[in-house]
Every structure is written in structure tokens, then in C-alpha cells.
Amino acid sequence: MAATGAATQITMTTYERPFGRAFEDFEKGDVYRHWPGKTITAADDHLFCMITMNHHPLHTDEWFAENETIHHRNVVVGNLVYSLALGMSVPDVSGSAIANLEIESLVHRNPTFHGDTIYAETRVVDKAESRSKPDRGIVTVETKAFNQRGEEVCYFRRKVMVWKRDHVPARKRPYPDGAWGGD
Numbered sequence: 118m119a120a121t122g123a124a125t126q127i128t129m130t131t132y133e134r135p136f137g138r139a140f141e142d143f144e145k146g147d148v149y150r151h152w153p154g155k156t157i158t159a160a161d162d163h164l165f166c167m168i169t170m171n172h173h174p175l176h177t178d179e180w181f182a183e184n185e186t187i188h189h190r191n192v193v194v195g196n197l198v199y200s201l202a203l204g205m206s207v208p209d210v211s212g213s214a215i216a217n218l219e220i221e222s223l224v225h226r227n228p229t230f231h232g233d234t235i236y237a238e239t240r241v242v243d244k245a246e247s248r249s250k251p252d253r254g255i256v257t258v259e260t261k262a263f264n265q266r267g268e269e270v271c272y273f274r275r276k277v278m279v280w281k282r283d284h285v286p287a288r289k290r291p292y293p294d295g296a297w298g299g300d
Contacts (some may be wrong), residue, residue, distance in 0.1 A: 120206035120221065129297070137212025139282035140254035147241045150206035152238040152267075157193050162231060164195040193229040198271045202237040202262035210239055211277045212260055213285055218255065220278040226269045234265040242274070 166176045169230040175192050182191040211217060220265035229235065243257040245293055280286070 123166075133288065135212075137207050137210065138215055138279065139213070140256065140279050141282045143244050143256045143279070145243060146243050148238055149206070149209040149240075150193045150238045151209055151236070151242055154234045155201050155205070156234040157231065158231060159191065159231040162191065162193045162197060165200075166194055166243060169194075169196065170258070189228070192284075193230050193231065193270070194232070197231075198225065198230070198235060198262060199223060200216065200227045201235050202260050202273070204236075205237040206239045206258075206260050210256075211279070213280065215253055215280060216245060218278055221257075221276065223271075223273040223275040225271055227264070229264060229270050233270075235262050235270065236265075237262045245261040247278075248258050250289050251281075253278055253280055255279075 146296055163177050166172065171194055173194075175186055177191070177196045179191060183189050186192070237260055239258045239260040241256065242259055244254055246254045255278055257274065257276050259272065259274045264270050
């Protein structure tokens with residue numbers, strides 16, 4: 118096919134990645150399946166233990182775990198499992214939140230071991246408009262974490278304060294628009 122000599126117009130679209138949700142985006146009963154999962158290595162567990170000053174040998178001493186515990190292997194510290202599941206939920210739930218208000222409950226249902234891969238999903242339990250500030254609301258969610266065998270390893274319920282859609286602050290960048298010319 119021969120060129121006609123006419124200039125071709127290229128349309129460019131800039132996409133903003135959603136990160137969190139506004140109050141109106143939450144519906145009771147909705148489930149968010151977070152992605153991707155995370156395989157927890159011994160190094161992840163040991164670093165988390167050292168950073169948080171949890172030096173229990175169950176987590177950091179292989180010989181102790183093999184010979185002195187009921188599981189006969191290292192168990193990942195529970196707060197790391199919780200932190201990973203919470204972190205996995207941030208893009209879907211609290212990425213644009215004003216504040217995490219409370220953790221109502223936290224339950225470790227099964228142990229997590231070095232080499233396990235954690236996946237998580239969150240369900241919206243309730244939502245209520247703020248009684249004192251009309252620009253926000255409170256969303257209650259439950260999150261479950263599962264290992265690669267499908268066993269539930271962690272459950273927590275929390276309340277998050279989020280903006281209503283018309284009040285979500287615009288995301289700013291430390292550079293001007295137009296980095297690619299024409300956007």
C-alpha cells in the first residue's frame with residue numbers, strides 16, 4: 118500500500134494507576150483479591166526479627182527450631198505475615214486513606230514457614246459516613262492471608278478512614294507534566 122503523504126496523528130493516553138479507593142468505591146460484600154503473592158525467605162524473616170527486636174530462636178535458630186519446637190522447623194514471626202498481608206491490601210484498600218484507625222482483631226490461624234508464599238484478599242464489611250466531617254467516611258474491612266497450600270494463616274479486621282471522591286487530594290509529582298512531549 119502506498120503512502121498518501123498525509124501526516125498520521127498518534128493519540129497518546131496517560132494513565133494514572135489507581136492506588137486505594139474513595140469512600141464511594143467501597144460496597145459492603147465486595148472482595149479484593151490482592152496481587153502478587155510473596156514468598157517469605159529465611160532472610161526476610163531474620164531481618165524482620167532483627168529490625169523489630171524479636172530475637173526468639175523459633176524464628177532465627179534452625180537447630181533450636183528442629184530440636185526444641187513442635188514444628189521442627191523455623192516459624193515465620195507472625196507480625197511479618199500480618200505486615201505482608203496488610204501491605205498487599207494497600208493498593209486496593211488504603212492507598213489513598215487518611216488514616217488506619219484501628220485493628221479490631223488479629224488472629225494467626227496456622228503457622229507460616231520459611232519458603233511459604235503468602236496471598237491475601239480483603240472483604241468490605243461495613244461503611245459509614247463520618248458524623249463530624251462530611252468529606253470522609255469509615256470503611257471496615259477483613260483481610261485473610263493464605264499460603265500456597267490454601268491454608269488460612271492470618272486474619273485481621275480493621276477500620277480505615279477514607280476521603281469521599283470529591284475530596285481526594287490530587288496526586289502530585291516532583292516533575293512537570295509533559296515528560297514525553299504532548300501529554
